[in-house]
Each structure stands twice: as structure tokens, then as C-alpha cells.
Amino acid sequence: MFIGHVEITGKAALAPMAGVADRAFRRICADHGAACVVGEMVSSKGLTYGDRKSAELLELDADIRPAAIQLFGDDPATMARAAVQAMDYKPDWIDINMGCPAPKIAGNHCGSALMREPELCRQIVQAVKEAVAVPVTAKIRKGYSKNEVNAVEVALACEAGGADAITVHGRTRDQMYAPPVDWDIIRQVKEAVKVPVIGNGDVVDALSAAAMYEQTGCDLVMVGRGALGAPWVFSQIEAYLVHGRLLPTPTMAQRMTVLLRQVELMIAYKGERVAMLEARKHAAWYMNGLRGAAAFRREAGTLSSMEELAGLCAQLVLAEERGEL
Ligand SMILES: Cc1cc2nc3c(=O)[nH]c(=O)nc-3n(C[C@H](O)[C@H](O)[C@H](O)COP(=O)(O)O)c2cc1C
Numbered sequence: 001m002f003i004g005h006v007e008i009t010g011k012a013a014l015a016p017m018a019g020v021a022d023r024a025f026r027r028i029c030a031d032h033g034a035a036c037v038v039g040e041m042v043s044s045k046g047l048t049y050g051d052r053k054s055a056e057l058l059e060l061d062a063d064i065r066p067a068a069i070q071l072f073g074d075d076p077a078t079m080a081r082a083a084v085q086a087m088d089y090k091p092d093w094i095d096i097n098m099g100c101p102a103p104k105i106a107g108n109h110c111g112s113a114l115m116r117e118p119e120l121c122r123q124i125v126q127a128v129k130e131a132v133a134v135p136v137t138a139k140i141r142k143g144y145s146k147n148e149v150n151a152v153e154v155a156l157a158c159e160a161g162g163a164d165a166i167t168v169h170g171r172t173r174d175q176m177y178a179p180p181v182d183w184d185i186i187r188q189v190k191e192a193v194k195v196p197v198i199g200n201g202d203v204v205d206a207l208s209a210a211a212m213y214e215q216t217g218c219d220l221v222m223v224g225r226g227a228l229g230a231p232w233v234f235s236q237i238e239a240y241l242v243h244g245r246l247l248p249t250p251t252m253a254q255r256m257t258v259l260l261r262q263v264e265l266m267i268a269y270k271g272e273r274v275a276m277l278e279a280r281k282h283a284a285w286y287m288n289g290l291r292g293a294a295a296f297r298r299e300a301g302t303l304s305s306m307e308e309l310a311g312l313c314a315q316l317v318l319a320e321e322r323g324e325l
């Protein structure tokens with residue numbers, strides 16, 4: 001599939017996840033076959049006011065492509081200026097956040113609050129599109145609340161503004177991340193617009209990816225939480241959809257090798273102190289679904305050095321060998 005002129009050859013994209021899908025995790029997911037990656041959302045206001053933290057979030061690696069930068073904001077002119085600034089980081093396209101449910105974003109008239117104003121969505125897309133030469137996409141939700149389901153209307157508005165693709169997360173803002181996810185709304189958007197549609201919500205493995213493609217007709221699936229502690233989900237989806245092969249879950253030794261590499265990268269990018277604090281949640285995710293891992297998960301919550309992490313990983317490998325997990 002193509003987003004504008006940018007070709008996406010893989011079968012599953014990594015979702016933008018603020019505070020989680022950082023440079024290190026994006027590299028790990030790309031190594032495991034993510035079709036493309038999207039950076040953590042960046043405030044258009046922060047960026048245009050010269051906030052250093054916003055600029056740090058924009059960093060993209062030249063060898064992890066295609067890669068998009070995601071901006072949030074509610075003012076078309078500010079979004080356009082921010083997009084121009086973001087171009088210094090050479091994104092393959094600019095994605096516009098119209099789905100974030102967090103009170104400090106939606107309560108500020110940004111993210112999912114835009115779903116209530118399709119005309120403003122159109123204006124934002126158009127302003128950004130006119131400002132930059134790369135494709136522009138929008139990431140929307142099903143609607144704001146169960147009484148305000150309007151993904152089709154918002155998608156059409158974004159398309160009218162010039163959007164090159166639309167990502168649809170099949171939940172309302174009010175649902176935040178709670179079940180159920182509505183894949184039918186993704187199908188409805190796909191039937192309504194001409195541009196490619198990226199389906200998102202609860203794709204967690206090869207079979208759910210196949211089901212998402214089949215039930216919605218989407219052009220690409222996007223995986224968020226299903227990749228946390230399980231970046232190999234991308235190669236599993238690829239192997240199944242391209243070759244019909246269901247790959248086994250990696251062994252504990254393989255999992256721990258990936259976790260260690262991810263944390264090494266986090267340290268290289270952020271320094272050990274910040275990296276180890278953030279590594280705690282990632283380490284716990286790598287133990288998801290393991291019965292008997294509660295004590296290890298607690299230990300992950302106190303990690304403060306690479307040495308401690310290596311020790312924890314070794315214990316987990318031993319525990320699996322002994323059949324304790
Ligand atoms: C921790 C976390 C951070 C997120 N940050 C962003 C973000 O910055 N921008 C965005 O568009 N969506 C963000 N999302 C939403 C995801 O991109 C995705 O739409 C959602 O998790 C549903 O997909 P999933 O069921 O595969 O996780 C975030 C989700 C999580 C769990």
C-alpha cells in the first residue's frame with residue numbers, strides 16, 4: 001500500500017505510543033518487521049514555542065523507515081508551522097492526532113476533542129498539507145462518545161482536507177482503551193473514503209491481524225499494546241499473512257535477549273538513570289502471560305541498573321528451564 005508516494009511493504013505498522021514507543025522500542029519493532037513506525041505525539045504549540053523536550057521527541061533514525069512524526073494541536077496555523085519545523089527531522093509523512101483521550105490533551109481541545117468538530121479537522125489537515133511536501137495522515141477514533149459516533153464524517157472531512165490516509169481506532173474517546181473495540185466502524189470508513197485506511201484496535205497476534213484485514217477490508221493494520229513486551233508480533237503477522245506460517249512464541253532466552261537489547265538502546269539514547277526507570281514497565285511487559293512470574297514482575301519494578309536487569313533475565317531463563325513459569 002502507499003501513503004501518498006511512500007510505499008509500505010510490510011503487513012503491520014507500529015502505533016504511536018507516547019512514553020512507550022520511543023526510539024529504542026521503534027528500532028526493536030523495526031528489527032522484528034514493523035512495516036513502518038510513528039513517533040510519540042508532539043505538541044504543535046510546544047514545538048513552535050521552542051520547547052526543547054518537544055524537539056527531542058522528534059528525533060527519527062535514518063535507517064528506520066518509513067517513519068512518521070505525529071503532531072497534536074487544534075490551531076491550523078500553528079499545526080502548519082509545527083509541521084514545517086518537524087520537516088528538519090525528515091519524516092516520511094506527518095500524522096495528525098485526533099484520537100488522544102487523555103484529559104490534559106482532550107480537555108485542551110486537542111486529540112480526540114477534534115472528533116467533535118469535523119470542519120476543524122478538515123482545516124487542520126488542509127493547513128498542514130499546504131505547508132509541507134510530504135504526505136499527511138490523520139489518526140481518528142470511532143467518535144467522541146457512544147452518542148457521537150462520527151468516524152465516517154471525520155474521515156471524509158480529513159480526506160476533503162487532503163489527507164493521504166486515515167487510521168481508525170475502533171473505540172470512542174469515552175472508552176479510552178476499554179473493550180469492546182468496534183472493527184465495523186473501520187469497515188464503514190474504508191467503504192466511505194478513497195484513500196487507504198489503517199485499522200487499529202486490539203490486534204495482538206497473527207490471527208487477530210488476519211481477522212482485522214478480513215473483517216474491515218483495511219489496507220494496513222496498526223499494532224499498539226500488542227507489541228509491548230512482544231515486538232516479535234510483527235514477524236509473526238508477516239509470516240502468517242505472507243507465508244501462512246504460525247511462528248511459535250519465542251523462548252524465554254530469546255525474549256530476554258530482545259529485552260536486554262531494548263534496554264541497552266534506551267540507555268544509549270536517554271542515559272542509564274532515565275532509561276532504567278522506564279525499563280521497569282517494559283521488563284514487566286516482557287513477562288506478560290507468564291504464570292508464576294509475579295515475583296519477577298515485582299523485581300522488575302525496582303530495577304536500577306543493567307546489571308540487575310541481566311540478573312533478572314538469567315533467573316527467568318532458569319525458571320523456564322525448570323518448568324516454573
Ligand atoms: C501508552 C500509550 C500511549 C499512546 N500514545 C499515543 C500517541 O502518542 N498518539 C496516538 O495517536 N495514539 C496513542 N496511543 C493509542 C495507540 O496508538 C492505539 O491507537 C491504541 O492503543 C489502540 O491500539 P491497540 O489496541 O493495538 O493498543 C497510545 C496508547 C497507549 C497504550
